[in-house]
Amino acid sequence: MSPGTSITVLYFAAARERTGCTREEYEVPPGASVADVLRRVVGRHPGLERLVPHLRVAVDQEFVGVDAPVRPGAEVALIPPVAGGGPGLFSVVERPLRLEEVVEAVGGEAYGGLVTFGGSVRNETKGRRVLRLEYEAYAPMAEKKLAEIGAEAAAKWPGVRLAIVHRVGVLVPGELAVVIAAAAPHRKEAFRGCEYAIERLKQDVPIWKKEFFEDGEVWVGLGP
Incomplete structure (x- = not known):
């Protein structure tokens, strides 16, 4: 070539x-x-x-x-369809998650409101027992998009700070797949920032999950 x-x-x-x-x-x-x-x-x-x-x-x-x-x-x-600013933490990792890591990334004396979200693997989907999930990511772009979500939230609600960490690899029911923290001077903005992050994460961040059942497997978003 x-x-x-x-x-x-x-x-x-x-x-x-x-x-x-x-x-x-x-x-x-x-x-x-x-x-x-x-x-x-x-x-x-x-x-x-x-x-x-x-x-x-x-x-x-x-x-x-x-x-x-x-x-x-x-x-x-x-x-394929995905599963699902300012100072903060936006990472894709291959290790167990701790909610404390996102809390520590956004907390501070000026932030009176702090809202967190932890998304864990369920043990069933539509009546089918889940054995495990496998998460895959286009990591460099995923981290870039997570940071963009943080910037969008800060623009919508000045003072909001986000931190998002998503895990990839093999996860079993009960394990955390994503942890999010939103901090703001007041609680209303913190709640809105956290909810915004959860919804945006499902739209544009290139992270996929494959569900494994006793009777089959499926990439979420593509159907059987």
């Missing part, structure tokens, strides 16, 4: 399973778009065709539309 004429495509969760790899190099012509890249990807991996309508695409860690240009040398991530 000539220098500057290729791009890197990253695959996650269901896309990774259907391609059998985590990253590949593709040749792109000058002026290539995301749609052009998707056509090349499906041409190489026909099993992805049914998944493409469910995908979002990030170019260099920013979500874009199918008409967006893709420069030679870009990093293009195929993002």
Whole structure:
């Protein structure tokens, strides 16, 4: 390949399973778009065709539309549906979580309101017993998006500080998957900031979960 004429495509969760790899190099012509890249990807991996309508695409860690240009040398991530500012803590980790770590990141004498949320793995989903969950993330982009959520909350409610830590890897029922803390001078803003973080986390942060049952498994967001 000539220098500057290729791009890197990253695959996650269901896309990774259907391609059998985590990253590949593709040749792109000058002026290539995301749609052009998707056509090349499906041409190489026909099993992805049914998944493409469910995908979002990030170019260099920013979500874009199918008409967006893709420069030679870009990093293009195929993002299946996800599971789900200011000073704070925004991390994706592969270890057990502690609620105290997010509390310590945002607390302070000026913050009279402090609200926390801990999301743990349930032992059943729609009547099916859960054996374990496996979380996967596009970690650099996920941490960037978590920080953006913090900045959005601070803009909506001045004085709000957020901290969010999400775990990846294998988790069993009862273990914490995410911990969130929101601090503000007053309790109302702290409650709103925490709720906002929970809802936004489900929308744009590239973290996926796969549920394993006694009778099967499923990527959350894609159905059986």
